[in-house]
Amino acid sequence: MKELGIPLREYMENFLNKKYLHPYERSLIELTLGDGNYEEVLGRLNALxxxxxxxxxxxxxxxxxxxxxxxxEERLREGMKLEAKYKQEAKAVDDLLNIAKTLRAVPVVDLETPTLCLVGASNYIIYKEVGERFSNHLWVDVVSKCDLLPKSPVQNITGDGDEDTPEMARYRKAGPEGAxxxxxxxxxxxxELKSRVHDMLISQLEKLKSESASPES
Structure with a gap:
């Protein structure tokens, strides 16, 4: 029993319940494995x-x-059915192995390391909300595919109920100011984009070096 039970218990301990993971890691698992697949395999493994x-x-x-x-001896032979029971439902172990292989191939992001993120915000309201939530982070506003931008002002309304202010009209035409x-x-x-990102990263690196070199207050 120990030869089977202990490894199964260790498998369960090494694969945490998704609710205890960081939101980024939870989202990564859902996007990589599909919603609910991780929990389904762990559930079958726990049942086994x-x-x-x-x-x-x-x-x-x-x-x-x-x-x-x-x-x-007769009862011992009966106990060998335990191995047969394991083999009957061992696909849960194989599925967990496949999950482990898949997750090992996923790029790892150190949540404590400064990281460059690309965030899409085609709607002016979303852009403002994201900017307010992460106002203490460094930003570079970029409008991609600018060759497809209309040559004349866009007149259609976004449908969010806001008035067509000059600020919003400009956003729909060329993105936020300074983009x-x-x-x-x-x-x-x-x-220009490469230069701006490079300068920003160098500036942030120098800031981190300065903070680490400063004596603790």
Whole structure:
């Protein structure tokens, strides 16, 4: 029983319940494995572990109550059905192995390391909400595919109920104020974008070095 039960328990301990993971890691699992697949495999593995332990304890108890050697040997042979039970439902272990292989291939993001993120916000309201939530982070506003931008002001309303203010009209035409207009097709703005990101990262690196070198207050 231990040869089967202990490894199954260790598998369960090494694959945490998704609710205890960081939101980023939870989202990554859902996007990579599909919604609910991770929990479904862990559920089947946990059920297998419980069956193995239950059947093992039952047969161990019967063997302990045997009054003769022959009776003990017969009950021991009956206990070998435990291995058959394991093999019958061992696909849960194979599925968990496949999950482990898949997750190992996923790029790892150190949540404590400064990271460059690309965030899409085609709607002006979403842009403002994201900016307010992460106002303490460094930003570079970029409008991609600028070669497809209309040459004249866009007149249609976004449908969110806001008035067509000059600020919103400009956003729909060329993005937020100060945004870099970029086009891969025409190579517009690529050098400026690379330079801006490079300067920002260097500045942040120098800031981190300065903070780590400063004595603690």
């Amino acid at each position: 572990k419980k069956k193995v332990v239950s059947v093992g304890k039952e047969h161990a108890s019967l063997c302990a109550k045997s009054t003769t050697k022959r009776e003990a 870099i207009l970029v086009s891969v097709m025409t190579e517009t703005g690529l050098d």
